[in-house]
Amino acid sequence: MMDHSCFLVEKPLLFSFRECLWFLDRDYDDCLFRIENNVLFKAILVDSSVVLFSLSEAEDHLEVKILKGEVSEKIRLSITKYITEWFDLKKNLQPFYYFLQQDPRLSYMTKEYHGLRLIGIEDLFEALCWSIIGQQINLNFAYRLKRRLVTLCGTEITFENQQYHLFPKPERVITLTISELQALQFSKSKARYILEVSNAFVENKLSKELLVNLSTFEDRQKLLRSIKGVGVWTANYVLMKTLRDSNSIPFGDVGLLKALVSHKIIEQRGENEKILAFFSNFKGWESYLVFYLWRSLSSPVFHNK
DNA sequence: AACCAGGCTGCGC
DNA sequence: GCGCAGCATGGT
Numbered sequence: 001m002m003d004h005s006c007f008l009v010e011k012p013l014l015f016s017f018r019e020c021l022w023f024l025d026r027d028y029d030d031c032l033f034r035i036e037n038n039v040l041f042k043a044i045l046v047d048s049s050v051v052l053f054s055l056s057e058a059e060d061h062l063e064v065k066i067l068k069g070e071v072s073e074k075i076r077l078s079i080t081k082y083i084t085e086w087f088d089l090k091k092n093l094q095p096f097y098y099f100l101q102q103d104p105r106l107s108y109m110t111k112e113y114h115g116l117r118l119i120g121i122e123d124l125f126e127a128l129c130w131s132i133i134g135q136q137i138n139l140n141f142a143y144r145l146k147r148r149l150v151t152l153c154g155t156e157i158t159f160e161n162q163q164y165h166l167f168p169k170p171e172r173v174i175t176l177t178i179s180e181l182q183a184l185q186f187s188k189s190k191a192r193y194i195l196e197v198s199n200a201f202v203e204n205k206l207s208k209e210l211l212v213n214l215s216t217f218e219d220r221q222k223l224l225r226s227i228k229g230v231g232v233w234t235a236n237y238v239l240m241k242t243l244r245d246s247n248s249i250p251f252g253d254v255g256l257l258k259a260l261v262s263h264k265i266i267e268q269r270g271e272n273e274k275i276l277a278f279f280s281n282f283k284g285w286e287s288y289l290v291f292y293l294w295r296s297l298s299s300p301v302f303h304n305k
Numbered sequence: 306a307a308c309c310a311g312g313c314t315g316c317g318c
Numbered sequence: 319g320c321g322c323a324g325c326a327t328g329g330t
Contacts, residue, residue: 131311131312132312132313134310134311134312135310135311135312135313136309136310136311136312136313136325136326136327137309137310137311137312137326137327137328137329138309138310138311138328138329138330139310139311140310140328140329141310141327141328141329142310142311144328185327185328186326186327187325187326187327187328188325188326188327189313189314189325189326190326190327193313228313228314229312229313229314230313231312231313231314232312232313233311233312233313234312234313237311250311252311252312253311253312254309254310254311254312255310255311256311294311
């Protein structure tokens with residue numbers, strides 16, 4: 001009898017599981033997955049039932065094991081779809097690497113970060129909350145805030161003495177009060193923004209479906225920005241991570257600016273024309289470029305500059 | 306103890 | 319439309 005709880009996912013060209021894991025396993029404490037010995041553990045929701053799976057690298061494939069939850073063809077397809085979107089497996093990076101090679105300041109990236117994919121956030125509500133949490137605070141603190149919110153009102157399952165969390169749904173978050181969020185060390189305005197976003201979802205003024213059905217980047221950005229607390233940075237971050245708009249640049253991002261300075265693309269923050277001119281050489285790959293520049297922040301290459 | 310952190314709103318021009 | 323103050327809150 002075959003073991004249906006275990007199956008393979010094909011790896012595309014120009015893909016490195018190690019590089020992708022490296023990004024997920026940076027020095028931050030993310031509560032929404034776990035990595036151990038190069039194996040990634042993740043719990044997701046499929047049709048309102050929780051599934052826990054592990055993802056690791058087999059010979060020339062990725063190997064998925066369903067550790068908890070129903071095992072069926074449908075579940076396998078859902079997990080495959082999730083992984084494909086999470087790691088952006090359908091994208092052909094060739095044109096991007098060609099662009100990188102045209103710039104002597106960046107060509108090293110095609111080797112150093114070879115096979116790194118833009119790691120996404122599939123859940124729009126999670127992406128919005130996460131980017132609001134991350135506004136204007138350091139990432140360590142941001143991950144701590146996220147963990148507190150998830151621990152307070154997200155679902156969790158236990159497997160072999162480990163807990164796996166799922167990001168809460170807007171219907172649950174909206175039951176919180178500003179002072180409850182403040183108790184988690186959210187600032188008052190941040191708490192308000194989180195509730196604004198939850199409310200937009202609950203009232204169906206915003207959903208991934210609504211957003212996907214808008215045909216232009218500008219319309220999607222406009223819809224996101226209609227929510228108080230969502231500015232250019234947040235909207236573009238979400239469009240990059242969830243909608244995978246390839247030309248989305250989270251303008252003003254401090255990490256991005258740092259990386260642009262370190263690569264001598266600008267001399268200091270605020271040289272917006274120079275930034276636009278620079279990105280104009282990467283049409284259709286702007287978001288990937290941003291992601292690779294973020295990657296460079298943790299790289300020795302960055303610190304040597 | 307200042308200065309910074311994956312910004313945003315609201316105001317004045 | 320653009321620039322800038324004021325804003326919260328914890329880390330280093």
